Amino acid sequence: MDLKDEFALIDLLTCGGQSTHWQRERGVGVGIGDDAAVAGISPGCSLVMACDTMTQHVHFASWSMRDEDIGFKAMASNISDMAAMGAVPRYALIALSVPKGTDEARLQRIYAGMYECASAYEVAIVGGDTTASISGIVITVTILGEVEAGRALLRSHAKTGDAVFVTGALGGSAAGLALLEHAQRSGAAAEAAIQAPLLQALALAHQRPAPQVAAGRLLLRTGLGRALNDISDGIASEAAEIAEASRVGLAIEEARLPRPAGLDAAAQLLDTPPLEWMLYGGEDYQLLGTVAKEHVHELEAAFEEHGLKLYVIGYATDDFSGVRLLRADGTVEPLAKRGYNHFATKD
Incomplete structure (x- = not known):
């Protein structure tokens, strides 16, 4: 099945298994479905933020990674930035750019890998964006975490x-x-x-x-x-x-x-x-x-x-x-x- 509708694609990639209850357990007040997500931060903590991008032909190719691995690694590289600050990773936003005609099943596999990694580290995926690209798949993950105020490791x-x-x-x-x-x-x-x-x-x-x-x-x-x-x-x-x-x-x-x-x-x-x-x-x-x-x-x-x-x-x-x-x-x-x-x- 090829891509035809952006909103159907968002629904396909973000709703499978990601219930409101699942997100609220991770501190999400308003998740996917509104203009922006709303989430809590623990008392006495500071917000920690990082962003990384993976680009087809630069970071991955079909011979080097399965689609699930691509998604897993896109999330893992961001979670690692949280680890380097001594922080707890909490929430993630996904920006996905794909060429027209990309197989939806491939994108589902990429997202399955992202959700697998996010779940392993108790990270809630709370939204993002989807756009067309001229050439190749581009995945940008923005991650938000928290660390005890004044104690981040630098x-x-x-x-x-x-x-x-x-x-x-x-x-x-x-x-x-x-x-x-x-x-x-x-x-x-x-x-x-x-x-x-x-x-x-x-x-x-x-x-x-x-x-x-x-x-x-x-x-x-x-x-x-x-x-x-x-x-x-x-x-x-x-x-x-x-x-x-x-x-x-x-x-x-x-x-x-x-x-x-x-x-x-x-x-x-x-x-x-x-x-x-x-x-x-x-x-x-x-x-x-x-x-x-x-x-x-x-x-x-x-x-x-x-x-x-x-x-x-x-x-x-x-x-x-x-x-x-x-x-x-x-x-x-x-x-x-x-x-x-x-x-x-x-x-």
Whole structure:
């Protein structure tokens, strides 16, 4: 069935399973169906807002993600921004632009993925907009959350001597995308080669990232988290943002960077240094942050108690020298602020 009527499409995509009762349980007073949504915010909290866009041929293609994965990831990337502030994600607005003639069943699958992710993190989808596009599908998610007033975790709070940590393995999403690209270029034989469970897990890391909301909330509740950022564009870029905002240097130890299972096998298959994916690949949606050195063991114990991961990977210095990589062989090199850049020129 092809698109014929905007209002019928809105009804199709937003009403399935999204009852008034379901929304009101999540603090929505007026939901989809009026000119704007009306929702509550908890006493003593501040509003937290973020917005991200995913564009066909830039962020996704039919060979890299199923339609459900596209929707899931569009929502997950926004929820991750909430996690990076220590906030609770609450409400989302979806702006969808699609070419005329797009199959409605495809859009239903994309929205099914968005609702799946939203439900997993207790986010209510409360409205949005639909328009035609000249070429390709464009999905913009605006997310609203809340955090205890005056307690949001910021990039600018790192202090000299802090330990630098991440909440999970690095490079899995970039390696997964590289494997999917390899399969697309090389055909059936390559596609069969990446069906091994460890390599499949890397592809899944790209398609279905897991925002670290629980970790962000724990960092805020314990009062031990200082600076915080989510890893969307690569740890090198995100570390540089913390260093710049906090006016400190960051030293990252190569030997302590956590890597996902299967990364080395993927690197061997594709003849790519795994460190390239770990430092610059991005879209891991783990959290990168700092904690006072004297509180490291206390924070590690809190994470372990809640079944969460925490890896100390370096420390903050007072020389404002940006980010340095301490190599496993003992050498030190500047770590360029390099990650995914939409507007970078290519040779």
